[in-house]
Amino acid sequence: MTSWDPAALECLAAIVEEGGFERAAQKLHITQSAVSQRLRALEMQVGSVLVQRTRPAKATSAGRLLLKHAKQLRLLRADVARELQELAPQTGQSLAGETISIAINADSIATWAMTALDALVKDGLPLEVLVDDQDFTQELLRSGQVMGCVTTLKQALRGCTVRPLGAMRYVAVAASAFAQDKLPQGLTRKNFNTLPFLSFNRKDDMQTEFVARSLGLKNVSLRHQILLPSCEAQVRAVRAGWGMAVLPQLLVRADLDSGALVEVAPGHALAIALFWHCWNLESRVLSRVSDALLDSARTLLVQP
Secondary structure, eight states, rough: OOOOOHHHHHHHHHHHHHSSSSHHHHTTTOOOOHHHHHHHHHHHHSSSSOOOOSSSSSSSSSHHHHHHHHHHHHHHHHHHHHHHHHHGGGOOOOTOOOOEEEEEOOHHHIIIIIIHHHHHTTTTOEEEEEEEETTTTHHHHHSOSSSSSSSSSSSTTTTTTEEEEEEEEEEEEEEHHHHHHHHHHOOOOTTTGGEEEEEEEETHHHHHHHHHHHHHHHOOOOOOEOOOOOHHHHHHHHHTSSSSEEEEHHHHHHHHHTTTTTEEEEOOOEEEEEEEEEEEEHHHHHHHHHHHHHHHHHSSSOOO
């Protein structure tokens, strides 16, 4: 069985995570030449190029396989460090450097996930959270960049387990003054295509899905979209009258209660089911992350 040099694997991971050789060297506290030599030795052992020398540097297909292996080794080291810390606190074992990478959609971070992760971070877990749309976070898990992800995908990925979290409830909102001026009759088939909608990015189809379902339309194309890649910024923009948006009810509940925002399609909501996928490994550290997310989701998300 082939044995991969752990130091070389960490070099590969650092190059991909940091986006280049110079920053990888800084992270690992070695010279850039040493980073190049370790990667070259690993590529010779594999017999394949592992990193695309682009800006930022990216892993090849073979590189992504070894990147996943490098992160699994990190997880094992983190488990050992945790157990040693519990058995012999005086040894001073630490999880420092054994970063646990997960992917969570921005709406979950803005509403319920931070509550879940709070105790873990305060307990010293070195955590890296990557952000993407809930329909795409699984690609980060599939490529080996993260150990777990919150996603809308129901089927378990290969080598992973999946558990339901609950559903995020989305409502269409606008500032009170904006609604009175532009939407006196609420959201209708006649006015939806004249209104500016705030979206997270070009991949975000939440607005079109909501309009299609609430108005009973098959094909919806929104003419006026403002792209703003931050949930909190979208709320501020809606309050300021930039347009309307479809946002998590958890995020806008206080503004709805105060009257600062109003629902423009009362009685209509979009429930998006979320699932937690993670590597199918016996790991106490990964289990703690999973349990924390599941516990918080059961409390804050809509359960079936």
